[in-house]
Amino acid sequence: MDVRSLTIDQVQTGLRNKTFSAMELTTSALAFAQAENPKTNAYLLFCPERALAAAAKVDELISNGEMLPPLAGVPIGVKDVIVTKGVRTTCGSKILEKYIPPYNATAVDRLEAAGGVILGKANCDEFAMGSSNENSAFGPVRNPVALDRVPGGSSGGSAAVVAQGTAVVSLGSDTGGSIRQPASFCGVVGVTPTYGRVSRYGLVAFASSLDHIGPFSRNVADAATLLKVIAGRDSMDATSAFAPVPDYNATLAQSVKGMRLGLPKEYFAGLASETASKINKGIEVLESLGCTVEEVSLPHTEYAIATYYIICTAEVSSNLARFDGVRYTARSEKSDTLSDMYRNSRGENFGAEAKRRIMLGTYVLSQGYYDAYYLKAQRVRNLITQDFAKAFEKVDALITPVSPFPAFKIGEKVNDPVQMYLSDIYTITGSLAGIPCMSVPCGNTVEGLPVGMQLLTKHFGEETMFRLAYAFETAGGFAG
Numbered sequence: 001m002d003v004r005s006l007t008i009d010q011v012q013t014g015l016r017n018k019t020f021s022a023m024e025l026t027t028s029a030l031a032f033a034q035a036e037n038p039k040t041n042a043y044l045l046f047c048p049e050r051a052l053a054a055a056a057k058v059d060e061l062i063s064n065g066e067m068l069p070p071l072a073g074v075p076i077g078v079k080d081v082i083v084t085k086g087v088r089t090t091c092g093s094k095i096l097e098k099y100i101p102p103y104n105a106t107a108v109d110r111l112e113a114a115g116g117v118i119l120g121k122a123n124c125d126e127f128a129m130g131s132s133n134e135n136s137a138f139g140p141v142r143n144p145v146a147l148d149r150v151p152g153g154s155s156g157g158s159a160a161v162v163a164q165g166t167a168v169v170s171l172g173s174d175t176g177g178s179i180r181q182p183a184s185f186c187g188v189v190g191v192t193p194t195y196g197r198v199s200r201y202g203l204v205a206f207a208s209s210l211d212h213i214g215p216f217s218r219n220v221a222d223a224a225t226l227l228k229v230i231a232g233r234d235s236m237d238a239t240s241a242f243a244p245v246p247d248y249n250a251t252l253a254q255s256v257k258g259m260r261l262g263l264p265k266e267y268f269a270g271l272a273s274e275t276a277s278k279i280n281k282g283i284e285v286l287e288s289l290g291c292t293v294e295e296v297s298l299p300h301t302e303y304a305i306a307t308y309y310i311i312c313t314a315e316v317s318s319n320l321a322r323f324d325g326v327r328y329t330a331r332s333e334k335s336d337t338l339s340d341m342y343r344n345s346r347g348e349n350f351g352a353e354a355k356r357r358i359m360l361g362t363y364v365l366s367q368g369y370y371d372a373y374y375l376k377a378q379r380v381r382n383l384i385t386q387d388f389a390k391a392f393e394k395v396d397a398l399i400t401p402v403s404p405f406p407a408f409k410i411g412e413k414v415n416d417p418v419q420m421y422l423s424d425i426y427t428i429t430g431s432l433a434g435i436p437c438m439s440v441p442c443g444n445t446v447e448g449l450p451v452g453m454q455l456l457t458k459h460f461g462e463e464t465m466f467r468l469a470y471a472f473e474t475a476g477g478f479a480g
Ligand code: GLN
Pocket: 128, 129, 130, 131, 153, 154, 173, 174, 175, 176, 177, 178, 179, 206, 312, 424
């Protein structure tokens, strides 16, 4: 069987018709993933025992004639910032190189309870900070579509395993674009749900008020299935929402005729020309489906990057304080005093980007600067959120590019953090507002590099977003 292009539906049909058993599928998926991984470095670790045990359970259900749960036998990759009980979770950092979590993230529990088979842990930027996966302490990930290019970040490994066919779906995390941007660079679907839709319990905290867990897949229906499984209230995360979880797949195929789409004018300046032409073509496809299109304005967009890098670094400086050489982590052997031990353990084991953000965050929270930076940034964040609320009074969804340019070459931006930060210019606003957003493939450039189109809707508007994405995919928009 060819595991490279399987969808959740095909896995279920194959199991039901006994074309293959879950054991057979898992064994070949693991063998294929292990053989292919050296090309991309997308998996940091495989967990064959856990995968085979999960597969055996699915086969038992089948032999007992029981109903198959929604992810039965589906090979899955999990970003290495999401904890897995008994399986090393590094967050792409040397400081957690040997960390074995004693518990599972809620999302992991839920996908395993739904029959999902976790093959391994996906590479990422250190603590999810980055846009290219080059900040991983365990080496960069290569984009399966063009091996000399980055897969995007920070969930580069999660996007790459789905694009490479070494998992059917995967979990990533998004704080400012880390699901959507790599999805767009690798030509797959990536979804950042509403903040609070999916429990963050067991997602190692980067910037807690912005962190989300979300799915990657090769088609819209699979993303909807995976989101339904992991979404919903969890008493272990006080910010998780009580709102009931709709059956997204049930409404996927509903017509989008008459849907009102907004094009925020601030998002269409400064695009690489091929990106612009692909997105414009995508918009034409949506119009041909009966959607109406109008220009809207999100006037505070220009402040988004500055706002994000104040809020996220402030939260980083606090969240990363726990990695102190005592708990979880690598301890420096070189220290005589306690404060030396803290300093050396952190100094030796955090990478440059983590250090940069801890310092920036400590600065913006310090006495005398707190009001000028942190408090002001929180106010601007509110204005950005209101921009979206006003736009959604007029339109059902917004359509934008995901990134100003397609996947860049490995090494091209590593020495210029500001350039790197600018790659997230169109994704950060949605994260600050906490609204659902996704990237759908929208064709390739002449060089064959994928372009992603971003769809955004109001809080808990995932059903509308998925419907639109599904209609676009079905109309051939993915081929662009
Ligand atoms: N690239 C952005 C950053 O470095 C977003 C990262 C993310 O969403 N985790 O902060």
